[in-house]
Amino acid sequence: DAGVIQSPRHEVTEMGQEVTLRCKPISGHNSLFWYRQTMMRGLELLIYFNNNVPIDDSGMPEDRFSAKMPNASFSTLKIQPSEPRDSAVYFCASSHGRDRGAFFGQGTRLTVV
Amino acid sequence: QQPVQSPQAVILREGEDAVINCSSSKALYSVHWYRQKHGEAPVFLMILLKGGEQKGHDKISASFNEKKQQSSLYLTASQLSYSGTYFCGTALNAGNMLTFGGGTRLMVKP
Numbered sequence: 001d002a003g004v005i006q007s008p009r010h011e012v013t014e015m016g017q018e019v020t021l022r023c024k025p026i027s028g029h030n031s032l033f034w035y036r037q038t039m040m041r042g043l044e045l046l047i048y049f050n051n052n053v054p055i056d057d058s059g060m061p062e063d064r065f066s067a068k069m070p071n072a073s074f075s076t077l078k079i080q081p082s083e084p085r086d087s088a089v090y091f092c093a094s095s096h097g098r099d100r101g102a103f104f105g106q107g108t109r110l111t112v113v
Numbered sequence: 114q115q116p117v118q119s120p121q122a123v124i125l126r127e128g129e130d131a132v133i134n135c136s137s138s139k140a141l142y143s144v145h146w147y148r149q150k151h152g153e154a155p156v157f158l159m160i161l162l163k164g165g166e167q168k169g170h171d172k173i174s175a176s177f178n179e180k181k182q183q184s185s186l187y188l189t190a191s192q193l194s195y196s197g198t199y200f201c202g203t204a205l206n207a208g209n210m211l212t213f214g215g216g217t218r219l220m221v222k223p
Contacts, residue, residue, distance in 0.1 A: 042115075043155070043200055043213040056210050091154055099143060099207070101157035 004105035006092050012111045018080040021108045024073055025094030033102060034067055034077050035091040049075065050098065082112045114138055116203045118214035125191045125221045133186040133217045135201030144177050144184040145202040145211060148195075155200060158186075191221045 005024040013019050025032050032049040047057040052069045060067070064083070069075040079086055089109050093102040116137045123131055135144060143162045147155040159168045161177035161184060168175055172189040184203075188195055198218045202211035 042215050043202075045202075045211050045213070048210060059210055099160060099162065101145075101160060103157065104154035106154055 004092055004094050004103055006090075006105035006108050008108060009106065010109045010111075012113065013082055015083055015112055016081045017112075018078065019082045019086075019110060019112075021077040021090050021092075021110070023075045023077070023092030023105060025075070025092070026103055027073065029094035029096055029103075030072070031095045031098050031100075031102070032069060032075050033093045033095075034075070035093065035104075036088045037091065037107075038088045046077070048098065079110075082110075084112045087111050115212050116201055116214040118199075118201060118217050120217060121215070122218040123220070125219070127193060127221055127223055128190050129221075131188045131191060131219060133188075133199050133201075133219070135184045135186070135203070135214055137182045137203050139182065139205055141177075141179065141182055141184075141203050142206045142209065143204045144175075145204075146175055146184075146186050147200045147202065148197045149200065149216075150197040158199075188219070191219075193221050193223065195219060196221045 007022045030051050034046040037043045046059040047067045048055050049069045065079055067077045089107045091104050091107045093104040095102040116135050119134045125131055145160050146158040149155040159175055175186045177184045198216040200213050200216050202213045204211050
């Protein structure tokens with residue numbers, strides 16, 4: 001298995017632009033998670049999907065952030081409009097259910113200038 | 114409520130043991146442990162569920178003390194490959210999102 005695949009690996013964008021991060025979970029996993037990691041705030045869980053349905057988005061920082069999972073093999077995290085404070089590494093992870101170990105993608109390093 | 118990890122950093126010589134603690138101010142349903150090497154993604158180590166269990170694989174094990182609202186990660190006879198930042202993530206109930214501690218940076222020297 002190729003593991004969790006995220007794209008792009010790096011993204012540099014200007015403030016105000018829309019940013020879309022993409023994730024392909026491991027085939028057969030029914031839980032998908034989006035995380036954000038910064039030096040200041042550490043590792044934060046943003047949203048959790050189970051069977052393509054958003055279960056808990058209480059970690060999403062603002063309405064500028066939205067996430068979708070149109071099918072079992074694809075998810076997106078969108079930031080519109082982006083701000084410099086959104087700069088972080090965004091990880092996607094998947095697992096067989098919420099109470100099982102999650103496998104992380106390599107992350108997308110987002111820089112908003 | 115973010116769990117508190119201690120120590121924040123530890124330096125070991127190869128072969129030494131270490132304990133990393135993860136404490137919560139609230140009763141926990143589960144504790145998840147991950148290790149992250151610099152510039153890489155976190156890697157799952159183990160999950161402990163309510164019930165006061167202890168788990169382990171190879172020379173890394175963990176315990177979960179519900180009464181103390183605390184989990185501890187034990188690294189025995191440390192190897193160079195154990196270096197990295199260790200995170201605990203906690204959930205208050207089965208439907209809860211994970212909240213991660215600030216991490217413990219572990220460095221193993223030859």
